[in-house]
Structures are given as C-alpha cells and as structure tokens.
Amino acid sequence: xxxxxxxxxxxxxxxxxxxxxxxxxxxxxxxxxxxxxxxxxxxxxxxxxxxxxxxxxxxxxxxxxxxxxxxxxxxxxxxxxxxxxxxxxxxxxxxxxxxxxxxxxxxxxxxxxxxxxxxxxxxxxxxxxxxxxxxxxxxxxxxxxxxxxxxxxxxxxxxxxxxxxxxxxxxxxxxxxxxxxxxxxxxxxxxxxxxxxxxxxxxxxxxxxxxxxxxxxxxxxxxxxxxxxxxxxxxxxxxxxxxxxxxxxxxxxxxxxxxxxxxxxxxxxxxxxxxxxxxxxxxxxxxxxxxxxxxxxxxxxxxxxxxxxxxxxxxxxxxxxxxxxxxxxxxxxxxxxxxxxxxxxxxxxxxxxxxxxxxxxxxxxxxxxxxxxxxxxxxxxxxxxxxxxxxxxxxxxxxxxxxxxxxxxxxxxxxxxxxxxxxxxxxxxxxxxxxxxxxxxxxxxxxxxxxxxxxxxxxxxxxxxxxxxxxxxxxxxxxxxxxxxxxxxxxxxxxxxxxxxxxxxxxxxxxxxxxxxxxxxxxxxxxxxxxxxxxxxxxxxxxxxxxxxxxxxxxxxxxxxxxxxxxxxxxxxxxxxxxxxxxxxxxxxxxxxxxxxxxxxxxxxxxxxxxxxxxxxxxxxxxxxxxxxxxxxxxxxxxxxxxxxx
RNA sequence: GCCCCCGUAGUUCAACGGACAGAACGCGGACCUCCUAAGUCUGAAAUGCAGGUUCAAUUCCUGCCGGGGGCACCA
Numbered sequence: 001x002x003x004x005x006x007x008x009x010x011x012x013x014x015x016x017x018x019x020x021x022x023x024x025x026x027x028x029x030x031x032x033x034x035x036x037x038x039x040x041x042x043x044x045x046x047x048x049x050x051x052x053x054x055x056x057x058x059x060x061x062x063x064x065x066x067x068x069x070x071x072x073x074x075x076x077x078x079x080x081x082x083x084x085x086x087x088x089x090x091x092x093x094x095x096x097x098x099x100x101x102x103x104x105x106x107x108x109x110x111x112x113x114x115x116x117x118x119x120x121x122x123x124x125x126x127x128x129x130x131x132x133x134x135x136x137x138x139x140x141x142x143x144x145x146x147x148x149x150x151x152x153x154x155x156x157x158x159x160x161x162x163x164x165x166x167x168x169x170x171x172x173x174x175x176x177x178x179x180x181x182x183x184x185x186x187x188x189x190x191x192x193x194x195x196x197x198x199x200x201x202x203x204x205x206x207x208x209x210x211x212x213x214x215x216x217x218x219x220x221x222x223x224x225x226x227x228x229x230x231x232x233x234x235x236x237x238x239x240x241x242x243x244x245x246x247x248x249x250x251x252x253x254x255x256x257x258x259x260x261x262x263x264x265x266x267x268x269x270x271x272x273x274x275x276x277x278x279x280x281x282x283x284x285x286x287x288x289x290x291x292x293x294x295x296x297x298x299x300x301x302x303x304x305x306x307x308x309x310x311x312x313x314x315x316x317x318x319x320x321x322x323x324x325x326x327x328x329x330x331x332x333x334x335x336x337x338x339x340x341x342x343x344x345x346x347x348x349x350x351x352x353x354x355x356x357x358x359x360x361x362x363x364x365x366x367x368x369x370x371x372x373x374x375x376x377x378x379x380x381x382x383x384x385x386x387x388x389x390x391x392x393x394x395x396x397x398x399x400x401x402x403x404x405x406x407x408x409x410x411x412x413x414x415x416x417x418x419x420x421x422x423x424x425x426x427x428x429x430x431x432x433x434x435x436x437x438x439x440x441x442x443x444x445x446x447x448x449x450x451x452x453x454x455x456x457x458x459x460x461x462x463x464x465x466x467x468x469x470x471x472x473x474x475x476x477x478x479x480x481x482x483x484x485x486x487x488x489x490x491x492x493x494x495x496x497x498x499x500x501x502x503x504x505x506x507x508x509x510x511x512x513x514x515x516x517x518x519x520x521x522x523x524x525x526x527x528x529x530x531x532x533x534x535x536x537x538x539x540x541x542x543x544x545x546x547x548x549x550x551x552x553x554x555x556x557x558x559x560x561x562x563x564x565x566x567x568x569x570x571x572x573x574x575x576x577x578x579x580x581x582x583x584x585x586x587x588x589x590x591x592x593x594x595x596x597x598x599x600x601x602x603x604x605x606x607x608x609x610x611x612x613x614x615x616x617x618x619x620x621x622x623x624x625x626x627x628x629x630x631x632x633x634x635x636x637x638x639x640x641x642x643x644x645x646x
Numbered sequence: 647g648c649c650c651c652c653g654u655a656g657u658u659c660a661a662c663g664g665a666c667a668g669a670a671c672g673c674g675g676a677c678c679u680c681c682u683a684a685g686u687c688u689g690a691a692a693u694g695c696a697g698g699u700u701c702a703a704u705u706c707c708u709g710c711c712g713g714g715g716g717c718a719c720c721a
Contacts, residue, residue, distance in 0.1 A: 031662065046664065049701065059701065095701065097665065140721090180721055308719060333719040340721050402715055404650065432651080433714070437658090453713085482684075491684085502670095503659055508652070508714060514671095515658065520684065521670040522659085529684050537681050578662085590660070593669080604686045646684065 007086060008032055008574055011043055011100065014078060018069050019047065025054060034571065041091070041099035042567060048096040059096025067092040070100070084109060107566040108553045108619070111626035114569070115549045122576040122633055127168030133351050133389065134160055135173045136398035137262065137269070141251040142186035143212045144205040145258050146464035147500075147511055148400075148434040148457055153267050154500040155431055155585060156398045157639040162580035165637060171389055172268065177275040178251035179236045179244070182212070182459075184229055187250050189215030203468065205257035213462030239280055239378070248276060256366065261467050263368035265493050266639060271374040271389045277359055278347060280378035284338050286355045287346030291331070296416040307334030311345075311413050329409045341406055345413045352414075352422045353391030361385040394425045401430040401506065429583050432508035436465070440513045454510045470496065470516065477517045487643030491525050494640040498524030501585040501638055522593055524640055530596035530603075531631045531642045534624040537608050543618070545625050553619040561602040565623055568598045572630050576637070585638060592634045599627045 012032050019027050027050060035044040048063035055062060070090035078086050088103035114121045136156025139145045145153075160170045177183070189211035196214060201207040219225040235243040255272070262269075278284075288309075291297045296312045309332035331342030338346075349355050360382030361374045374387055399407060407428045415423035435454035442448050446455055446463050457464035474492045482488075499516055503509050519525045538545075558566075571591065579587040608624065611617040632642055 031664085033662070033664085035665075036661080036668075037665070040665070044665085046702095049664080052701075093665075095665075177721075182721080305719075327717095330719055335719075337719085339719070343721095400715090401651070405716055406721095430651095435714085456714090506651070507659080510658070512658075518671070523670085523684090525684055526670095529682085533682065533685085540681065582662090586660080590669090597669095600685060601687090603681080607680065609681050646682080 006574065006577075007570075008043070010078060010086075011045075011074070014074050015045060015047055015066075015070075018066060018073055019051065022065065022069055023051065023055060025051070027051065035097075035099065038564075038567065040093065040097065041089075041101040043100040043102075045098050045100075046096075047098060048092075052096070060092065060094055063092035063096040063098050067098045070098060074100070080106060080109075082109070102567070102570070104558065104563075105554070107563070107570065108555065108558070110566055110570045111619075111622040112549065112551060112553070114626040114629050115545055115622060118545075118629060119633060121629060122573045123165045123167075124573075124577075125167035127163060127166045129167065129169055130394065131169045131171065131392040132163055132394040132396055133173055133392040134163075134170050134396045134398070135175055136160075137267065138175045138399070139258050140180065140182040140459075141176050141178050141255040141258065142183040143209040143254065143459060144203070144466045144468065145261050146457060146459070146466050147470060148464070150265075150467050150470070150496070151431060151434050151500045151509070152398050152400070153262060153265075154497050154639060155429060155505055155583070157267055157497075158501060158585040158588075158637060159396060159398070159429065159580070159583065161637045161639065162576070165576065166580055168394075171270045171392065173389065174269045174272045175275070176251065176255055176272055178248055178255075179276045179279065181229070181233065183247060183251050183254075184232050184236070185215050185219065186212045186254070187247055188219075188225075188229060188232065190250065192218070203257050203260070205254045205261075206466065206468070208254050209459075209466065210462060213460065216460040237279070239276065244276070248274075256368075259366050259368040261471075264471055265467070265496065266641070268369040268371045269373060270371060271361065271387075272364070272376065273359075273389075274376050277376040277378050278343065278350075281357055281359060283346045283350055283355060283357065284343055286357055287349050288332070288338070288342075290349075290355075291345070291417065294417050296413075297331070305330055305334075308332055309342075311409070312416060313409065313412060329413075331413075341409050344406065344410050348395060348410050348414065348422075348426065349419075350390055351392055351395050352419065352425075354419060354422065358388050358390045359385075361387050361389070394427070395422075396427045396429055398429045398431065401432055404428065404430055429505070431505040435508060435510050436463075437510050437512035437515075440465070440511065443513060465511065465513070470513075473513065474517060474519075478519075482646075485646070487645060490641045490643040491519075491528060491646060494524030494528050494635070494643075495519045496524075497639050498527070498589060502589040504586050505583055522589075524635075524638075525646070527592050527596045527631060527635060528640075528643055529646055530599045531628055531635075532644070532646045533603055534599065534628040534631075535644065537603075537624050538621060538628070541609060541621050543621055548618065548622045548625050551618050551622050553615065553622070555615060555619055559606060561598075561605050562620070562623065565595075565598045565602050565627070568595050569626060569630055572634065575634075579637075588634055588638060592631060592638075595627065595630060595634075 030045060030047040030050045032043055032045050048059040051062050052059040067090045075087045075090050080086055084106050085103050086106050087100050089101045091099050093099055137153045139149045160172055163170050186208050193211050193214045196210050198207045219229060232243060235241050236247060238244060298310055300306055300308050300310055308330045310328040310330050313327050313329055329341055330339055332338050359376040362377045362382045364373045364375045366373055411423050411426055435456055437454055438448055441455040444463060474495055478488050478492055575587055575591045579585060608620045611620060635642060
C-alpha cells in the first residue's frame with residue numbers, strides 16, 4: 001500500500017528546525033493551517049506571534065526573517081518522493097503570518113498520484129492492525145429503529161470505515177438488551193394489547209412500536225401492571241424459565257426486523273452481544289471477585305447506601321472507612337443485585353480481556369449483510385468458537401450524550417482498578433440528540449400546543465420517525481421527481497446518511513422531514529452528481545485511467561478553475577485523518593462538498609472534450625479521474641456508494 | 647442545588663485562538679443550438695447580554711439570560 005505523505009507534518013517539523021537554527025529556541029505550540037483566503041497561500045503559520053513574546057520582538061520582524069529563511073530552506077529543499085519541489089514561495093504578511101504556497105508543478109502531479117493510488121489514496125497503516133471494538137446501533141430489541149438510532153449507526157459506520165482505512169482492525173458490536181424492561185413491556189403488550197392488529201403492519205417491529213407505546217401508557221396508569229412487570233423481570237433471571245425463552249424469541253424476531261432496516265441502508269455488524277448471555281456467562285460474578293478486593297471498591301456499613309458496594313469516584317487517600325460517600329457510585333444494591341453500571345464495568349472488562357472468560361459464538365445467516373455475522377451463545381456446543389471478540393486494544397462506544405455520566409463512571413472505575421491503559425483506550429463517541437422540528441412533530445400528531453421550536457422523540461409514547469418510514473418517504477420524493485431510475489436506492493441512501501453526518505456529532509440536531517426530503521445544495525446527491533458528471537466525461541473520452549496514469553503534465557499555465565480544484569483535492573489525506581481522530585464525519589462531508597463545488601465550477605466553465613490542445617485535454621481528464629476517485633474514497637468512508645448514472 | 651453540552655443570517659448548520667464569520671435552504675436577479683440544469687453565476691441577510699485575558703476572541707475566563715441533558719439501591 002502506498003503511503004501518502006503528510007505535508008502539514010513535514011512543514012511543521014521544518015519550521016521547528018528553522019526556528020531552532022535562527023533563534024536557538026524550541027517551540028511547539030504554534031499552528032500550521034490552511035488559510036481561508038486562498039490569496040494567503042496554501043499553508044500558513046502563526047509562529048511569529050508565538051515567538052514574539054519570548055524573543056521580545058514584533059511579530060512582523062520575526063515573520064520577515066523566518067519567511068526569508070523558509071525560502072532558503074523549506075522552499076528550496078522540501079521535495080516529494082519524485083524530487084519535485086513542494087512549495088514555490090514563503091511570504092510574510094502583516095500582522096505577522098508566514099504563508100506558504102504550493103508549487104504549480106507539484107500541484108499538477110497530484111491527480112496523477114491519486115489515479116495511481118486509486119482506493120489507497122488517503123489510506124495509511126498507522127493503525128498497525130490494532131483491534132478496535134466499536135459498539136454502535138444498539139437498538140433495544142422491542143420496537144422499530146428510529147432516526148435517533150440512525151444517527152448513531154451512521155456515525156458508527158463512518159468510524160468503522162475510517163479506522164479500517166487507517167490500518168486498524170475494527171470489529172462492530174451490536175449490543176442487544178433482550179432481557180431489559182423495554183422488551184418485557186413489549187412482551188406484556190403482545191398479550192394484553194388487543195386493539196392493535198399485527199396484520200395491519202408491514203413489518204413486525206412496526207407493530208411492536210405501537211404495542212410498546214400502548215402498553216407503556218397502560219402501565220404508567222396502573223400500579224398493578226407495574227408490579228406485574230417487576231415480577232416478570234425477576235423471572236427472567238432464570239434462563240431456564242418459560243418466560244425467558246418466550247422473551248428471547250420475541251426479542252430476536254424484532255432484532256431481525258431491525259437488521260432488515262439496517263440492511264436497506266447498508267450497515268454491517270460483526271457480532272451481536274446478547275445481554276442474556278452476559279448473564280449466563282456470569283461475567284458479573286467474575287468481575288465482582290476482582291472488584292471487591294480492590295481498595296477503591298468498598299462495602300458501606302452505614303449511611304444512605306448501607307449494605308451496598310460502591311466504587312470511589314473521587315481521588316482520595318484510601319482509608320478503611322466503611323461509610324459511604326455521596327458522590328460514589330453504587331455497583332451492587334443492598335439486595336446483592338448489581339446495578340446497570342456495575343454490569344457495564346464487567347462488560348467492558350470483558351471487551352479488554354481483563355476477565356478470564358469469553359462467550360461462545362455462532363454464525364447467524366441473517367441474510368442482511370455482506371460480512372459474516374456472529375452472535376454470542378451460551379450453548380455449550382458453541383463454547384469452542386473459531387472467533388473471539390474479546391481482548392481488544394481499543395473500545396469505542398457510540399452512545400448518546402445522555403449516558404456520559406454512566407460511561408465516565410465505567411472509565412474511571414477501570415482506572416481505579418489499575419487498568420489505566422484500558423481506561424485511556426476506552427472512548428465515548430458521544431453524539432447529540434435528534435429532536436423533531438415543530439412542523440414534523442405536528443405531522444406525527446404530537447401535541448405542539450406549547451409552541452416550542454423542537455420536540456424530543458419518545459419511544460414510550462410512540463413519538464418518532466421510523467427509519468423505514470423515512471426511507472419510504474425519500475424514495476417517494478425521488479421517484480416523483482426523477483422517475484424510477486436504476487440508482488434510486490444508492491442516491492436515497494446517500495441523501496439520508498449525508499444528512500445525518502453533516503452536523504457536528506456533539507451537536508443536538510433538529511430533524512425536519514421537509515428538509516430531509518429536499519436533496520439540493522449541501523447534500524449527498526450533490527456530491528454523487530459531481531461523480532456522475534466526471535464519470536460521464538471520462539466515458540465519452542474513451543481514455544482509460546491506466547492511460548491517464550501515464551500522463552506527466554507540465555503545463556505552463558493553468559486556469560483559475562483548474563488551480564482551485566487542485567488546491568482543494570490535495571487536502572484529502574489530511575481530512576481523512578482529522579475526521580477519524582476527532583470523530584468528525586462532518587469534516588469529511590464539508591470537504592467533499594467543497595471539492596464537488598470546485599469540480600462543478602470547473603466543469604461548467606472549462607471545456608474538456610472540446611479542448612484542442614492534447615496535453616491540456618489529457619490533464620483535464622485526469623482532473624476528472626482524480627475527482628472521481630477522491631469522491632468515491634471519501635463517500636465510502638461515510639458509508640455512501642456512488643451511482644453510475646443519475 | 648451541583649455537573650456537562652449548546653445559543654452564529656428568516657431557518658438548518660460551518661469556522662484547530664487568527665487575516666474581510668463560511669455554506670445550504672428560503673427570498674431577489676442572470677445562465678441550457680459545449681461534455682447530465684440533481685448544475686453554474688449573482689444580490690440582501692447573523693456571532694444572546696455585560697465584563698476580562700490576548701498582537702488577535704464566535705472560539706479562552708467570570709457573571710447574567712435562554713435551551714437541552716445528566717446527577718437513582720432505573721436500564
């Protein structure tokens with residue numbers, strides 16, 4: 001695999017070297033960035049401002065000196081693998097920036113590089129095959145998945161592909177709580193809710209959606225039913241009970257329907273972890289044996305939490321006081337049953353292989369995905385599995401921001417137990433809520449009399465946009481406008497995923513149906529369209545990528561459109577890394593949009609096939625091929641395919 | 647009460663402490679006898695309030711105002 005060099009890093013270290021030689025000082029806290037305004041070059045640094053304090057000189061003076069030195073050193077000597085100079089100038093500008101401009105020669109060779117590297121352009125092997133357990137989707141198996149889950153899955157798939165692209169081994173885990181309150185509620189509803197008929201629904205999980213909402217409202221009004229639910233939950237502690245079996249069957253039926261939904265948008269998983277198997281395996285008991293010998297885990301003999309086991313959350317001198325501290329987190333109730341957080345600590349210890357146990361696994365031919373799908377199993381005949389999903393190097397959990405506190409407790413607990421490395425290697429990918437706009441809420445029949453700007457989805461009330469319904473609506477809109485064309489599914493999936501990924505992950509977003517159905521402008525189809533145009537030109541030219549790869553352009557002049565495109569496309573490898581490391585799919589969306597805009601402008605103003613100068617024509621075609629390749633690579637990371645025609 | 651996140655054009659979102667705060671939708675103009683108009687060009691329009699730190703603040707700090715989430719022997 002070819003490795004794309006990182007110009008930003010090269011520039012950074014070269015600046016450090018020059019500063020050392022010029023002023024004999026070491027600097028680190030300066031930045032190298034792409035200036036917003038292209039007139040200021042391709043890279044820019046604020047080094048002069050940083051130095052001005054220590055050197056007690058005006059920034060402009062420093063910038064002047066450093067830009068001179070840079071011209072002598074960086075511009076003259078910094079070359080790529082083929083000995084081409086990367087920069088053509090380094091200039092200082094008031095109030096004290098040093099700006100670097102990429103050389104025309106180097107820029108012209110970028111498309112060639114991209115065409116040669118194909119899918120590998122932007123990839124790297126920094127991950128070195130380290131394993132990441134990536135947990136996402138995690139829909140409770142008691143009802144259909146909604147757009148909140150969709151956001152989770154989209155972010156998850158982006159991380160899966162991005163980290164694979166950086167050389168990590170990513171294993172996608174789907175945690176299914178098949179013995180929780182939610183499934184129990186749906187299960188009760190299956191028997192008690194009689195005014196809803198499964199025959200009226202296209203999918204069973206949609207039926208379950210309404211049953212769940214109906215049952216919840218009945219339980220909330222009836223203490224007797226609440227008691228019954230508690231009893232049922234208790235019975236589920238026994239894996240051999242009738243209730244347990246019935247419950248598992250129901251959960252699996254709904255899970256299957258959820259997988260069908262996710263298949264429709266191309267999501268894949270490696271393993272489904274059943275909560276019931278976590279119970280069967282006694283993960284908790286094994287973990288608790290380790291936990292209770294640790295000085296940071298203690299038994300409260302007095303206080304509000306008398307009789308409970310707690311984990312310390314504040315760094316404090318370890319004392320043998322048995323009195324509980326208010327901030328500390330209860331992990332075992334006074335009746336001996338572990339809390340959710342307690343079990344989660346155990347679960348994460350399993351992920352890192354800190355417990356000496358593992359599940360059995362068996363294959364599930366769900367027919368819903370491209371990868372092999374495994375599920376955990378407590379059946380002794382599966383105890384010797386050919387696979388294992390334990391003992392990973394990193395754990396990334398794509399979980400809503402509302403669980404930040406709980407996850408923080410798990411992380412801290414791992415640390416306090418001495419698993420410092422594991423604690424650091426566990427990352428919470430938190431993402432904001434998906435609210436509904438007032439219009440959309442009204443459309444769903446929610447009460448909007450209080451006139452707020454947005455409304456929360458509520459599974460318990462049956463309020464939310466099901467993913468299946470969204471898909472259907474987008475498909476409907478597309479076929480209304482463009483007919484039933486061959487690549488409708490690809491365009492629809494692109495539209496939906498891009499929509500979910502373009503905002504910052506930590507931001508709450510307001511989902512509006514009208515906006516989701518409006519696929520113009522900053523959208524997936526816009527980028528797919530740029531691909532289709534590039535593709536079409538190349539097809540008509542009759543020239544193959546292999547032939548274009550031979551082209552070594554050396555044009556004296558480039559048009560503004562061509563230069564703009566080049567000055568955008570070379571950034572791709574940097575974006576790939578930034579988007580992955582910062583959990584920022586939106587950075588990739590942004591980049592692809594900017595690239596497509598630049599390509600569209602080029603396409604609009606510049607003749608390609610009609611160009612008479614052979615060299616120019618070839619170069620323009622290679623620009624098309626390069627753009628096409630980068631769009632394919634970038635969209636792939638977002639989980640989006642490209643249509644051959646639109 | 648304590649903790650976390652968020653307040654940017656009419657709306658939905660950008661902006662690692664940087665150089666005139668970017669887009670998209672919507673609104674107002676202009677472009678198909680050249681490779682796909684799901685497109686291009688173009689106009690109007692914004693940093694909640696008050697202080698502070700800095701050469702430089704949407705970004706950092708303090709206070710206030712507004713919105714969301716969390717702080718369970720729930721999951």
